[in-house]
Amino acid sequence: MTAGAEIDWADHALTTLQEAGHRRGGARTAVVEALAAHDCAVTALDLDDELARRRPRVARASVYRALEQLEQLGLVRRIEVGRGVAGYERVDPTGHHHHHAICRDCGRMVPFEDRSLERAIGKLCEDLDFEVAEHDVVLRGRCQHCSL
Amino acid sequence: MTAGAEIDWADHALTTLQEAGHRRGGARTAVVEALAAHDCAVTALDLDDELARRRPRVARASVYRALEQLEQLGLVRRIEVGRGVAGYERVDPTGHHHHHAICRDCGRMVPFEDRSLERAIGKLCEDLDFEVAEHDVVLRGRCQHCSL
DNA sequence: AAGCTTAATGAGAATGAATCTAGTTTGCGT
DNA sequence: ACGCAAACTAGATTCATTCTCATTAAGCTT
Structure with missing residues (x-):
């Protein structure tokens, strides 16, 4: 993976937050940085674990609050893992994205993308009477490792 | 909707349960009947509400247990609403199924189906190294009613 | 039809993710 | 530097879901 993608996203996210009228707080910034370091979806509690070590400690409520705000602004997307x-993962500002295949046995997530699906x-x-x-898209089944 | 679809499904479900080695209990049968009466996804608590009036009362745990068993046997599918x-909805034995567009504002679910998507x-x-x-597929946005 | 084995059930406690509350701190415009 | 609203922490709370365990009853066996 390139080192640039996450940094750019973190930057973009912090800027967007500011433009939306948010002040710059330590906890939320920490959440943005943590999300930037992940390529695929992480759970809120995983993030909380990671950030629990920081000084000053980041509270669980702050993690959830930050994730909610980021989701509202379209900076992260939420998926059921x-x-x-x-699980939460950062949204690429270019609109480029992937979906997930989730293993029923081990819980592993395999990202994939497909042009014809999109x-x-x-x-x-x-064609739908619905403003989407x-x-x-979630595929469920058994990953390569677990089907052996 | 035809009157037959649900009856057939309930029948099929009860038969499949029996073949899988399950005894025939009142609570589970009640859950199957309740599911048969719904065309689209229902939450476990909605089902529990419906069945709370029955005599003898169907316990919440039984609703969840039955749903889990039905899901295991591929008779119902579970989606995040x-x-x-x-939410849980019955699975048509022919494989015929739909997906959902869910309104962020009112929570309304609009079912849809699409051949080219499938x-x-x-x-x-x-092409995937995954036994799917x-x-x-879940679309999220605003329903016709809420975008006015 | 009575007895037996064990799945199924009901009631309520326990779990765990997510949300809310209250009091404190801090960013930032004035 | 001051003041106020936003952001923060810690811990209580909520709510869907799962677990426990005592009780009931399905459906063999005889």
């Missing part, structure tokens, strides 16, 4: 557990979704959204803002 | 809330998913699953058992 398991029974009632949400095309099909784009087209069907036009985002879409999510 | 809102922050940490699961085709795209089918094809990409073949099921897929889920």
Whole structure:
């Protein structure tokens, strides 16, 4: 992976937050930095774990609050990674994105992308009486490792 | 909707349960009947509400247990309908299914189906190093009613 | 039909992710 | 530097879901 992508995203996120009228606080900045370091979805509690070591400590509530605000601004997207557990991952400002195949056995997430899938979704959204803002595709089954 | 679809599904579900070695209990049968009466996803608590009036009362734990077993047997599928809330809907034995557009504002679910979407998913699953058992597509945005 | 084994059930406690509350700190415009 | 609203922390709370365990009843066996 290139070193630039995450830095750019963190920068972009902090700028967007500021433009949206948010002040610059330590906890939220820490959440942005932590998200920037991940390529794929992380749960809020994982982030909380990571940030618990920081001084001053980042509170769990701040993690959730930051994630909610980031989601509202379209900077991160939220996906369900398991029974009632949400994962969050950064949104590339170019609109480029991937989806996930999740293993039922080990919980591993395999990201994938597919142009014709995106095309099909784009087209069907036009025909729908619904103002679609985002879409999510989740495949569930057994990963290569677990099917042996 | 035809009157037959649900009855057939309930029948099929009860038969499948029996073949899987399950005894025939009142609570689970009640859950199957309740699911059969719904065309689209219902939450476990909605089902619990409906069944709370029955005599003898169906316990909440039984609702969840039954849903889990039905899901395991591929008789119902589980989808996330809102922050940490699961919805369940019956699976048509023919494989025929729909997906959902969910309104961010009012929570309304609009079912839709699309052949080219299914085709795209089918094809990409073949290319993936992953044994895909099921897929889920969720569109999020604003429904016709809420965008006015 | 009575007895037996064990799945199924009901009631309520326990869990765990997510949210809320209250009091404190801090960013930032004035 | 001052003051006020936003952001923060810690911990309580909520709410869907899961677990426990005592009880009931399905459906063999005889």
